[in-house]
Amino acid sequence: MKLIGIARAHTNIALIKYWGKRNKELFLPMNSSLSLTLDAFYTDTKVTFDDALTEDSFLLNGEAQAVEETNKIAKFLDLFRQQMPEYYYAKVESLNFVPTAAGLASSASAFAALAGACNLASGLNLPIDELSTYARRGSGSSTRSLFGGFVEWDMGSDSDASSSRAHFIDDASWDIGMVIIVVNNQKKTVSSRLGMEQTVATSPFYPAWVETAKTDLAQMKQAIQAKDFKTLGEITETNGMKMHATMLGANPPICYFEPESILAQQQVRQLRELGIPAYMTMDAGPNVKVLCRASDMPRIKGELSKVFDESRLITSLPGEGVISLSEADWEASKNEFF
Numbered sequence: 001m002k003l004i005g006i007a008r009a010h011t012n013i014a015l016i017k018y019w020g021k022r023n024k025e026l027f028l029p030m031n032s033s034l035s036l037t038l039d040a041f042y043t044d045t046k047v048t049f050d051d052a053l054t055e056d057s058f059l060l061n062g063e064a065q066a067v068e069e070t071n072k073i074a075k076f077l078d079l080f081r082q083q084m085p086e087y088y089y090a091k092v093e094s095l096n097f098v099p100t101a102a103g104l105a106s107s108a109s110a111f112a113a114l115a116g117a118c119n120l121a122s123g124l125n126l127p128i129d130e131l132s133t134y135a136r137r138g139s140g141s142s143t144r145s146l147f148g149g150f151v152e153w154d155m156g157s158d159s160d161a162s163s164s165r166a167h168f169i170d171d172a173s174w175d176i177g178m179v180i181i182v183v184n185n186q187k188k189t190v191s192s193r194l195g196m197e198q199t200v201a202t203s204p205f206y207p208a209w210v211e212t213a214k215t216d217l218a219q220m221k222q223a224i225q226a227k228d229f230k231t232l233g234e235i236t237e238t239n240g241m242k243m244h245a246t247m248l249g250a251n252p253p254i255c256y257f258e259p260e261s262i263l264a265q266q267q268v269r270q271l272r273e274l275g276i277p278a279y280m281t282m283d284a285g286p287n288v289k290v291l292c293r294a295s296d297m298p299r300i301k302g303e304l305s306k307v308f309d310e311s312r313l314i315t316s317l318p319g320e321g322v323i324s325l326s327e328a329d330w331e332a333s334k335n336e337f338f
């Protein structure tokens with residue numbers, strides 16, 4: 001017997017960052033975060049639970065993955081299998097539609113798509129916010145990728161881990177866009193998991209981060225409600241920089257900035273001097289993401305291309321939440337990919 005589920009989820013960029021866990025096993029964050037889902041980058045995943053299989057397998061972009069990767073996926077599948085009447089091994093196939101040159105981590109879309117596909121294949125059919133508590137256990141940031149537009153990941157309470165889940169805030173359909181300046185597309189040197197652990201354990205700035213992230217979030221939600229782009233952008237920029245400041249204060253210090261990241265930051269400030277509202281944020285890597293008006297993206301690309309090669313400038317509109325795909329969609333996806 002085969003139980004099949006196929007789903008697509010998009011990646012997201014945090015505007016209020018998640019940085020630090022209060023519970024590593026359950027992926028409970030130290031603070032609530034808020035992100036924008038992007039339509040330019042997504043993962044399609046097919047899960048087949050099959051009683052004829054004798055082990056789990058994981059194919060990423062057509063390539064069989066090593067034991068370590070497959071074990072991580074198997075552990076995640078178990079969250080669903082524990083709820084199923086019978087235990088089936090699974091074949092997991094994923095296609096990452098994240099341009100290889102983008103240098104963006106794909107864990108957010110990857111675990112959100114996997115959660116979506118497992119939800120269908122297992123027959124659990126959980127509501128999306130509840131499903132986000134499963135995605136959370138794969139990677140924290142994927143919690144937010146189950147919804148489109150602006151999404152909040154509520155840190156939840158200690159007494160009830162399932163209260164740490166995502167919810168939809170706004171569809172971001174008010175002229176919102178993002179330009180990604182690709183500084184370096186190589187894999188990051190310090191993983192977000194390690195970076196967080198080191199920062200929480202050693203940075204004297206960390207308590208101030210947790211405290212001010214609360215106010216940043218409350219003010220950002222107000223700005224979104226009022227469609228106040230300037231305030232949204234200013235909080236995005238200050239919150240992202242504060243996260244990096246906590247890392248610089250860690251021992252040993254963690255620095256994801258590269259020389260060109262600083263150059264990109266200067267360019268964003270220069271855009272504002274030209275009267276273009278544009279605000280930067282950075283994650284656990286050297287690339288700079290620019291929150292802007294979608295209608296300004298061509299002009300921003302034009303300005304930035306004076307300094308960065310156009311192939312290193314990627315634009316995106318807000319994306320939608322997780323969706324289910326048919327077998328025909330999956331075939332079309334494969335044709336597009338290979």
Ligand code: PMV
Pocket residue numbers: 013014016017018019033105107108139140141142192193282283284
């Ligand atoms: O959940 P991870 O391992 O993808 O970590 C995400 C960390 C940041 O991207 C830096 C912040 C965030 O909220 O996405």
